[in-house]
Every structure is written in C-alpha cells, then in structure tokens.
Amino acid sequence: MSVLRIEDLCTHYFLGEDQVQAVDNVTFDIAESEIFGLAGESGCGKTTAAYSIMRILPENGAIVNGRIFLDDEDVVVKTEEEMRQLRWRKVSIVFQYAMNAFNPVLRIGNQIVEVMLEKQSIDKEEATKKAKELFDEVGLEPERIRDYPHEFSGGMRQRAIIAQALAAEPRLIIADEPVTALDVIVQNKILGLLKSLQKKYQLAVLLITHDLSVVAENSDRVGIMYAGNLVEVGTTVNVFKESLHPYTYKLIGAFPSVKGPKRRLEFIPGTPPDLIRPPSGCRFHPRCPWAQDICNLEVPEYREYEKNHWVACHFAGEINFEVEP
Amino acid sequence: MTVSTPIIEVQNLKKWFPIRTGIRSFFGEQRWVKAVDGIDFDVKSGDSLVIAGESGSGKTTLVRTMLRLIEPTAGSVNFEGEPVFTMLPDDLRLFRRRVQLIFQNPFEVLDPRHTVKDLVGEGLVVHELVSDEEELMKRVLNALEDVRLIPAEDFSRRFPHELSGGQLQRVAIARSLILDPKLVIADEPVSMLDASIRTEIMNLMTDLQKEHNLTYIFITHDLAQARYIGNWLIIMYLGKVMEMGPMEDILQDPIHPYTQALISHIPIPDPTEERHRIDIPGETPTPIDLPPGCRFRPRCQAIDEYCTDDEPELQQIGPNRWVACHGWEARKKKKQKLRHSSER
Numbered sequence: 001m002s003v004l005r006i007e008d009l010c011t012h013y014f015l016g017e018d019q020v021q022a023v024d025n026v027t028f029d030i031a032e033s034e035i036f037g038l039a040g041e042s043g044c045g046k047t048t049a050a051y052s053i054m055r056i057l058p059e060n061g062a063i064v065n066g067r068i069f070l071d072d073e074d075v076v077v078k079t080e081e082e083m084r085q086l087r088w089r090k091v092s093i094v095f096q097y098a099m100n101a102f103n104p105v106l107r108i109g110n111q112i113v114e115v116m117l118e119k120q121s122i123d124k125e126e127a128t129k130k131a132k133e134l135f136d137e138v139g140l141e142p143e144r145i146r147d148y149p150h151e152f153s154g155g156m157r158q159r160a161i162i163a164q165a166l167a168a169e170p171r172l173i174i175a176d177e178p179v180t181a182l183d184v185i186v187q188n189k190i191l192g193l194l195k196s197l198q199k200k201y202q203l204a205v206l207l208i209t210h211d212l213s214v215v216a217e218n219s220d221r222v223g224i225m226y227a228g229n230l231v232e233v234g235t236t237v238n239v240f241k242e243s244l245h246p247y248t249y250k251l252i253g254a255f256p257s258v259k260g261p262k263r264r265l266e267f268i269p270g271t272p273p274d275l276i277r278p279p280s281g282c283r284f285h286p287r288c289p290w291a292q293d294i295c296n297l298e299v300p301e302y303r304e305y306e307k308n309h310w311v312a313c314h315f316a317g318e319i320n321f322e323v324e325p
Numbered sequence: 326m327t328v329s330t331p332i333i334e335v336q337n338l339k340k341w342f343p344i345r346t347g348i349r350s351f352f353g354e355q356r357w358v359k360a361v362d363g364i365d366f367d368v369k370s371g372d373s374l375v376i377a378g379e380s381g382s383g384k385t386t387l388v389r390t391m392l393r394l395i396e397p398t399a400g401s402v403n404f405e406g407e408p409v410f411t412m413l414p415d416d417l418r419l420f421r422r423r424v425q426l427i428f429q430n431p432f433e434v435l436d437p438r439h440t441v442k443d444l445v446g447e448g449l450v451v452h453e454l455v456s457d458e459e460e461l462m463k464r465v466l467n468a469l470e471d472v473r474l475i476p477a478e479d480f481s482r483r484f485p486h487e488l489s490g491g492q493l494q495r496v497a498i499a500r501s502l503i504l505d506p507k508l509v510i511a512d513e514p515v516s517m518l519d520a521s522i523r524t525e526i527m528n529l530m531t532d533l534q535k536e537h538n539l540t541y542i543f544i545t546h547d548l549a550q551a552r553y554i555g556n557w558l559i560i561m562y563l564g565k566v567m568e569m570g571p572m573e574d575i576l577q578d579p580i581h582p583y584t585q586a587l588i589s590h591i592p593i594p595d596p597t598e599e600r601h602r603i604d605i606p607g608e609t610p611t612p613i614d615l616p617p618g619c620r621f622r623p624r625c626q627a628i629d630e631y632c633t634d635d636e637p638e639l640q641q642i643g644p645n646r647w648v649a650c651h652g653w654e655a656r657k658k659k660k661q662k663l664r665h666s667s668e669r
C-alpha cells in the first residue's frame with residue numbers, strides 16, 4: 001500500500017490578478033520502504049509539491065485542486081489543527097538550507113526534545129534520552145545535544161536535522177535538496193545515512209533534487225518535473241536508460257559525468273516558461289525539437305505507456321531521440 | 326606538444342590568517358589558519374586549469390592572493406614573467422585588466438541600479454580605453470554578441486532583475502571579455518545555475534576560449550563539471566596541492582589516496598553504474614595546528630610504514646604527473662606484483 005498518494009494536484013500562488021501555476025495536475029505515489037526521487041530544473045515546482053504535502057505553503061499559495069493521501073487520510077481537507085497532529089508524526093521534512101532549520105539561539109537537543117514532547121506522550125527525561133539515541137543513530141556524539149547550531153558543521157547540522165525529522169517516528173520523510181550545499185564526500189555520507197534509516201524503519205522517502213546524479217544513485221523510482229507538470233515517472237533504470245519524454249532525454253544529456261566517454265554536453269535551448277502564462281498544449285513544446293502541430297493545441301495525457309512507466313507526451317515511444325528534425 | 330611559456334607562475338605561495346584569540350595562548354605565540362600553505366604551479370598560455378578541492382581547501386584564498394587582492398604571507402607570482410607582488414601601480418592596473426575574475430554569484434557583483442550597457446562598459450570607462458560614447462556602445466554591443474545575448478541592443482538596455490541567472494552570468498562574462506584579458510579566473514562560475522543553463526555557460530566559455538585565445542583557471546568542487554572545461558587539473562587539500570596533471574589522466578588513474586577517494590564519491594547520472602566508494606572518515610578540519618607529516622594522514626586509508634613524519638613534497642612522477650604522497654611508488658610496485666602473479 002502507498003504511504004503517499006497524490007492525485008491531480010494543482011497548487012497555485014496568487015500574485016494580484018495573476019496566478020502562478022506552480023504545480024499542475026501532478027499524480028504519483030510512494031510505497032513503504034521506497035525512495036522516490038523528484039527531479040527537474042529550478043522553479044519547476046518541486047518545493048511547491050513538497051510544501052503542499054506538508055500543508056506549509058506561504059500565505060499566497062493554495063492547493064486549488066486534487067487530493068493528497070497520507071496512508072488513507074486526505075490532507076487537503078484537514079484543518080490546520082488536524083495538520084499539526086499529522087506533521088512530524090506522519091510526515092516530516094528535511095529542508096534545503098540546513099542553516100536555517102534550527103533556531104540559532106537554542107540548543108539543538110532542546111529543539112529536538114520539544115518536537116518529541118509535543119508529538120508524543122513522553123516526559124522530558126525520556127525525550128532527552130531518546131534524543132541522545134537519535135544523535136547516536138545519525139552518527140553524532142550524544143553529548144553534543146547540548147551544542148548550539150553554529151557549533152556544527154554543515155554536514156553535522158544536516159545529520160541533526162535528520163535526527164529531528166525522525167523524532168516522532170514518521171512514515172514519510174520529504175528531503176528537499178538535502179545535500180545540495182555539501183561537498184561530495186559529506187553528501188554521500190548523508191545520503192548513505194538516509195538510506196540506512198529508510199531501510200531500518202521502512203520509511204517512504206521523497207527525495208527532491210535538481211542533481212540527476214544524486215537521483216540516479218539513490219532512488220528506486222524517479223519522477224521528472226517540467227514547468228509544474230510531472231512529465232515522466234518510472235523505475236530509475238527505465239527513466240534514465242529508456243527515457244520516454246523528450247525533456248527527460250534532454251535533461252540527462254545536459255548532465256556532466258566523470259565516467260564514460262567525454263562528449264560535448266547538449267543544452268536545451270530557451271528557458272523554462274513563465275508559469276503565470278504557461279505555453280498552451282504541452283508546456284515543453286516551445287523547446288521541444290520533436291514538437292508537432294498537435295503539441296501546442298492539446299495537453300498530452302499523463303498515461304501509463306508501459307507497466308509502471310508513466311509519461312505525458314503525444315509521441316511517447318515514437319520518437320528516435322538520436323535524430324532531431 | 327607545442328612549446329609555450331607559462332602565462333602565470335606561482336611559487337611557494339602562502340597565505341596564513343592570524344587567529345585572533347581574546348587571550349594570546351599561554352606562551353604568547355601567534356597561531357594561524359594556514360589557508361594556502363606553499364603552492365607551486367604554472368599555467369601555459371591557452372591551457373584551461375581546474376583547481377578542485379572541498380570546501381575550505383583554500384581555493385578562493387589562493388586566487389585572491391595570486392591577484393594581490395589580499396597580502397601574501399610568502400612566495401611569488403609571475404605574470405608573463407613580471408613579479409606581481411612588486412608591481413608598481415601602473416603595472417598593477419594593467420595586470421588587473423589582463424587578468425579578469427568571474428565570481429560564483431553574479432548578483433553580488435552586478436549593481437542592480439545599472440543597465441547592462443553600463444555594467445559591461447564600466448571597465449572600458451575606468452581604464453579609459455574608449456574615446457567617445459559611440460565607440461563605447463559599439464564595443465558593448467560586440468561583447469554582448471560575443472556572449473550570445475542577442476539582440477544586443479535590447480539586452481543592453483535591461484537591468485539585472487530583468488535577466489535570468491544564466492543571462493546574468495553572461496553579462497558578467499561580457500564585462501570581463503570586453504577588456505581583452507589574457508587570463509580569466511572563474512571561481513565556481515556556474516555552481517548557482519541549473520544543469521541545463523550550467524552546460525550552456527560552460528559550452529559558451531569553451532567556445533570563447535578558442536575565439537579569444539584565453540587561458541582559464543577554473544575553481545570548483547565539482548569534478549564532473551571540471552572535466553568538461555579543463556585540460557589540466559590540480560587537487561587541493563588543506564591549502565596544499567595533492568596531485569597535478571592532465572585532467573583525463575587523473576580522472577582515469579588517480580594516484581593520490583585523496584584524489585582516489587574524492588573521485589570515487591562523485592555521483593554519476595547512470596543508475597546501472599557499479600560504484601566502489603573509498604571511505605574518508607571524519608570531516609575536513611580547519612588548517613590550524615596540522616599534524617606532522619602528511620596533512621591527509623588522519624583520514625587516509627592507504628597509510629602505511631612509508632608515511633613518516635616528514636611532509637610529502639609534490640614530486641614529479643611521470644612526464645606530466647605530480648603527486649604529494651610518500652606511498653605512490655610502493656603502491657605502484659605492489660599493484661604490478663599483484664598483476665604479475667595473477668597473470669601467471
């Protein structure tokens with residue numbers, strides 16, 4: 001059974017008269033013990049999708065359509081009070097900027113203990129003991145729960161955040177660019193930690209990043225977003241090795257690798273569209289080398305092209321990516 | 326190989342920052358952050374050198390010291406044969422024109438109140454390289470076309486907030502190019518940009534290098550990126566060079582244990598690729614009170630009897646390869662022996 005199931009999610013931001021269609025008709029699910037990687041260029045709506053699940057959108061943002069199930073509860077219809085009960089216990093988030101996640105004037109340990117006291121029926125002593133255990137679990141010395149955030153390096157802070165995210169034993173962890181600011185060696189240590197915890201606690205993980213290498217190496221399944229749409233979803237190997245969507249193919253081609261033959265990298269001409277007035281039909285059509293007349297007229301249906309491999313392109317499976325018209 | 330003279334030579338360069346402690350340590354001795362701790366290399370005209378290393382390895386400090394933006398602690402830098410640290414103001418001005426710096430975050434260097442035309446033309450005005458407005462405009466439009474900001478007229482009138490991150494970085498590049506530099510030093514020029522735009526800028530810089538006969542020094546911690554822009558590589562750790570040589574040679578056959586580990590950790594956008602990661606315990610320390618001997622020793626997995634308390638010097642071990650490790654030869658022999666016995 002899925003821990004997270006999103007159906008036709010549309011989340012918009014309201015700017016005066018305008019609406020930014022940041023997430024548009026997004027559907028996917030994540031099972032227990034599964035890492036789902038969500039990738040795409042900056043501004044394509046990854047963080048907005050994550051904030052929608054947590055229901056922590058900024059004031060001008062709102063879910064305008066769709067449903068989000070955590071286990072079998074639809075979070076879209078929950079009141080703020082009900083949401084407060086679900087956050088941390090059902091789902092917690094590891095943010096992009098580890099720097100800002102903790103209050104700088106409070107001891108890290110106390111901040112984690114606070115979360116536990118609020119979400120679980122345990123006393124302070126017990127919570128402190130548990131916080132120490134969590135520190136140990138994420139590879140930090142238990143004594144350091146008395147430290148302040150600035151006494152930690154970037155990697156240590158990211159570990160502490162993971163400890164905090166685990167504090168109320170959630171089912172789903174959302175990690176939004178959890179390693180983007182870190183050096184590769186630290187990055188791998190944090191990702192390794194995340195994976196071992198995920199196995200141990202059968203967590204579902206939504207791993208959000210623009211780094212395709214990180215997605216390739218760490219996810220079971222992958223979703224590729226473009227301009228607010230989910231354009232392709234499948235197993236990591238299928239999405240990378242048998243891409244169906246032109247954008248997926250192009251994005252991978254633009255990504256450098258230290259392995260394999262060195263070739264000139266391809267970039268995708270043009271820029272991602274303005275989401276206030278996104279292109280008609282397929283949002284990728286102004287940049288797609290294989291676009292045909294129908295592409296600017298009709299929105300391509302998001303469909304299961306082959307088992308467990310979803311795509312939103314009129315010509316999925318018919319395009320020879322080696323040849324550009 | 327063509328014989329070309331180095332455009333820039335760096336010799337035993339050091340930059341130590343004093344640690345300001347409230348109370349001087351017990352014996353009153355000054356302690357230091359040895360951000361750059363004795364670096365030698367040179368760059369030949371037309372080359373593209375990548376200096377790679379983790380955060381805090383001293384890359385930015387190295388560049389700032391080379392350009393005399395901060396005072397060196399020791400060592401020398403020669404630009405086209407001229408010692409930079411003793412240059413008089415006139416020569417220094419010329420040096421600062423011939424060597425251009427591009428930063429990670431274009432938002433920080435480009436004043437938001439100025440138009441693209443003013444930003445790109447600023448250097449020409451400051452260095453008094455144009456006689457009138459017409460010539461200035463012509464040069465600006467040329468530079469914008471060089472970095473493919475077309476139509477140039479249109480872009481010249483815009484303000485920074487009316488440009489995307491990639492376009493802004495092109496403006497920063499145009500602003501440097503217009504001064505007709507010999508050497509361009511770029512400190513993480515694309516790390517703030519998205520993959521696709523990043524690739525676009527890297528391709529552009531590769532093309533510009535050929536078109537304008539530029540020599541590049543790129544600073545980065547991303548070796549995957551480095552590979553596409555550089556033909557020469559330096560790996561730094563705690564203020565020192567660990568390994569130096571041709572880019573592909575090092576990536577295919579790294580010799581220093583730190584380089585080997587670093588490369589093994591770089592993620593690859595291919596889920597079917599098998600990875601064997603070499604562990605590096607702990608985190609990069611701050612370069613204060615370094616242990617005797619090799620500075621990588623506390624984290625090295627290849628440590629052996631050969632690791633004495635002497636600091637390993639950067640030594641040439643092949644026609645084009647340099648490495649600072651006591652054990653490279655012993656490990657090479659061992660590897661050959663293993664290969665022999667498995668062949669038999």
Ligand SMILES: Nc1ncnc2c1ncn2[C@@H]1O[C@H](COP(=O)(O)OP(=O)(O)OP(=O)(O)O)[C@@H](O)[C@H]1O
Nearest residue numbers: 342358360379380381382383384385386387611612
């Ligand atoms: N003004 C300063 N005073 C004291 N220490 C400094 C100063 N500037 C840099 N350092 C220290 O020198 C070392 C090297 O710093 P530097 O900024 O050169 O590294 P870097 O390789 O550019 O790192 P990054 O990849 O994070 O940009 C670090 O330990 C840093 O904290």
Ligand SMILES: Nc1ncnc2c1ncn2[C@@H]1O[C@H](COP(=O)(O)OP(=O)(O)O)[C@@H](O)[C@H]1O
Nearest residue numbers: 013020022041042043044045046047048058275
């Ligand atoms: N508070 C906001 N008000 C208006 N637009 C916003 C707001 N937050 C994000 N956006 C816009 O929504 C789109 C998606 O943003 P985001 O979800 O942050 O993307 P990602 O995480 O993929 O980089 C972008 O066009 C962005 O500019």
Ligand code: SF4
Nearest residue numbers: 282285288295313314
């Ligand atoms: S629907 Fe058309 S424009 Fe969109 S990706 Fe497919 S071919 Fe390209």
Ligand code: SF4
Nearest residue numbers: 619622625632650651
């Ligand atoms: S000198 Fe010794 S400790 Fe240093 S890198 Fe070589 S093997 Fe490792």
Ligand SMILES: [Mg+2]
Nearest residue numbers: 046047096176
């Ligand atoms: Mg984001």
Ligand SMILES: [Mg+2]
Nearest residue numbers: 384385386512
């Ligand atoms: Mg730096």
